[in-house]
Amino acid sequence: MMRTLDLRNRPVTSLQWDSLVPRAGVDVDAALEVARGLIDDVRTRGELALLEQAERLDGVRPAAVRIHGDEISSAVRALPAAVREALEGAIERVTKVSHAQVPSGSVTEVSPGARIIQRWQPVRRVGLYVPGGKAVYPSSVVMNVVPAQVAGVSSIAIASPPQREFGGGVHPTILGAAGLLGIDEVYAMGGAGAVGGFAYGIPSLSLEPVDVVTGPGNIYVAAAKRLVRGVVGIDSEAGPTEILVIADGGADASLVAADLVSQAEHDELAAAVLVTTDAGFADAVTSEVARLASSTKHSDRVATSLSGEQSAIVLVDDLAEAAAFSNAYGPEHLELQVSNTGALLDLIDNAGAIFLGANSPVSLGDYLAGSNHVLPTGGQSRFSSGLGAYTFLRPQQIIEYDRAALREVADRIVALSSAEDLPAHGDAVSERFARD
Structure with missing residues (x-):
């Protein structure tokens, strides 16, 4: 199911690593013209454009783009007890970690009577995008909203695609998560049109332009964020999810396989990569992946992801090569399942989030670790970071002589x-x- 790249006994220069890492055939540039057309339509025709785009792209025309507050309150009351408890736990943990991301201000006296004050100011208003295609993501509501609130953002709006199953409204679990966090400005709008609505505003909906747009989405959302960058700030152009596991022969093959499958179920373009020095372990993981993939609920989606060009089992000579490969890849999620994680961690430069040891799977970070799961993909971890309170803060220098x-x-x-x-x-x- 997963192809094998054998890089052993093959000297590789730093310039060659980039050409060897597996990537999905995702070209944001190819989506730019479509995204530009959708954004321009929203700028020109506003709410009517959003309604027509929803009908054409989501298969349903919302009765209203802006969700009424009563609907949000009802969704909170309707949350299953176990889901509400889990969301509240995630909120508590992400809040705690987000507070640690807020820098302290400082005052530097460069000479008597000459002071430079450093302060961190939140942006005023943000638009947070929550995907709604192949899965439902209340966890993304938590991951977007909490750091913005901790940073001190005073105005927060959420957009999520309209759902046919719910008459063109936002999925009620998304609404429930928003309500738990006190968000009452939610829009049933998706894709590039939603990003355009956030960036330029829609007067008929009382949707004011935002200062920053964050959140993951499909290729058209990524393209739209690229197009509006400069009009508004963005977090990153987050695309299909990625997991890269570095494991040695002492790791548990069934656990590594389970982690690869867990991310492959997101999307047919999701990337699952194992890098190991042990060929026997690679064979064991291959067998476990085949077993788990065939029995999981989204087996067809998983099989497409794992057999795609973006997924592979990579054999290398040593862990230093494994780290070099990973740094060239710059994975969204990186798991280190080796006997000496500390030594390997010292060699890692590029990753959205790093999970250490067998008891720290990516699924933990998706929900309840306390870390944020909105992370850079497509190698962007080389120059950008995951979402955090700092995403919504701007450093300012105040000069007083x-x-x-x-x-x-x-x-x-x-x-x-x-x-x-x-x-x-x-x-x-x-x-x-x-x-x-």
């Missing part, structure tokens, strides 16, 4: 402004002392 401190540096400011042929810069300082 008294007269004596400014006088101390006045001549040097004049010298530099003259060197840059910007004499008025120096004059703005000199003028303050002209009447002395």
Whole structure:
């Protein structure tokens, strides 16, 4: 089911690793024109465009794009007790971790009377996207909303695709999770149109433009976020999920296989990769994957994912090579199931989230670890991070000099402004002392 890449006894340079890592055939560029058309339609025709897009793309025309508050309250009351308890537990844990992500302000006195104040300011308003295609993601409501609230964002809106099963409304479990968190601004809108609505606003819905759009989605959501970046901030262009497991012969093959299958059930384009130094262990995982994949609920989806070009079992000579491979891949989720996780962890640079040992599966992070599951995919962990309170914060520098401190540096400011042929810069300082 899963193909094998044997990289043993094959010297690989750092420039070659990128060409060897398996990737899904996902090209965000190819979706840009479609996404641009959907966004432009929403900018031009607003609510009517969203309704028509829902009918065409989601197979249902919502009775209303904006969800009434009473419907949210009813959804909270209707949550099954076990689901509500789990969501409340996730909220508690993610809140605790998110608080640790808020930097403290500081004051630096560079000389007597000269202070630079560093503070972190939340954005005013955010639009949080919760997918609703092949699965239901109340956990994504928690992962998006909690860090924004902890950061101090005062205005939060959620969008999720309309559901045929619920008459064009947002899935009630999504609404229940939103209600638990006190969110009363929810829209039944999906895909690129939803991102466009957040970025530019829709007056007829009283939907004000947001400052930041976050949340995972399909290729058209990723393309839309790329298109509106610069109009609003975004977290990352999160695409199909990825798991990369580095394991040695001492790992449990059935547990590794279960973890690979767990992520493959998300989507046919989901990527599942095992990197190991032990060929016998690789064979054992292959057998376990086949057994588990055939019996799981979404077996067809899992089989497509695991047999795709984005999934593989990779054989390497040693764990240093395994780390080099992983760093080139930059996985969304990285599991380290080796005898010495600390030594291997020291070699890892690029990953959205890292799970250490047999008792820290990715599923834990998806729900109740306390970490955030909105993470960069497609190698973007090389330059971006998972969602956190810091996503919604902007560092600001506040400069406060008294007269004596400014006088101390006045001549040097004049010298530099003259060197840059910007004499008025120096004059703005000199003028303050002209009447002395």
